[in-house]
Amino acid sequence: MAAVARLKRRPDFLRVAAGRRKWVAPGLILQALKQDGSVSPGGGTAPAPARIGFTASAKVGGAVVRNRARRRLRAVAASVMPLHAQPAHDYVLIARAGTVQRRFAALVADLEAGLRRLGLYCEDVGGEAMTGKAENSHAA
Numbered sequence: 001m002a003a004v005a006r007l008k009r010r011p012d013f014l015r016v017a018a019g020r021r022k023w024v025a026p027g028l029i030l031q032a033l034k035q036d037g038s039v040s041p042g043g044g045t046a047p048a049p050a051r052i053g054f055t056a057s058a059k060v061g062g063a064v065v066r067n068r069a070r071r072r073l074r075a076v077a078a079s080v081m082p083l084h085a086q087p088a089h090d091y092v093l094i095a096r097a098g099t100v101q102r103r104f105a106a107l108v109a110d111l112e113a114g115l116r117r118l119g120l121y122c123e124d125v126g127g128e129a130m131t132g133k134a135e136n137s138h139a140a
Contacts, residue, residue, distance in 0.1 A: 004081045007053030007090060016053070016092045023114035027102040028073060029094035030114035047087040052077055056095035069095035076107045084112065086120040 007013060019033030035048050054073045056066040073093045085091065099107070115121035 004077065004085065005049050005051040007051050007092065012051075012090065013053055013055065013092055016090050021118055023117045025110035025114055026096070027099050027107045027110045028076075028096060028114070030111065030118070031092040031094070032118050032120055033090050035088050035090055050081060050085040050087050050089050050091060052081055052085075052091040052093065054093050054095075056099070060095050060097055060099065065100055066095065069099040072099055072104070072107065076104070076111050080108055080111045080115070083124055084115055084121050086115075086122055089120060 007016070016031050016033045019031070021033060022029060022031045035051070054070045054077070056069045056073075058066070060066050060069050073095055077091075077093060081091070093111070102110075112121065
């Protein structure tokens with residue numbers, strides 16, 4: 001299971017926001033955009049890895065609250081994105097006022113619902129589901 005790369009530059013965040021694909025949930029906002037170059041940086045045929053950025057505006061609260069909200073979003077993304085995010089896409093997770101108080105399981109459900117709603121949910125990108133073998137195939 002590969003780590004998800006990070007978006008850190010403001011132009012990257014603005015480009016994803018300009019793509020106008022987003023899902024609003026009680027605990028977070030998910031924005032997504034397909035990457036321009038759809039090949040891996042090494043020049044291989046594998047798709048480029050998914051990249052993700054995190055942000056929390058002053059509407060969420062003071063600096064301590066914003067940092068806590070971003071930490072929670074990073075933890076949720078670390079548990080969901082490597083397994084279920086489609087590669088070759090950029091994602092931005094935006095904290096909302098309820099991010100800090102919302103239960104972790106509810107935040108995970110929010111992110112998974114957002115990926116499904118945007119059509120970017122993969123059953124198991126990092127696991128055995130991509131091997132092409134049927135789990136219940138029996139030779140009779």
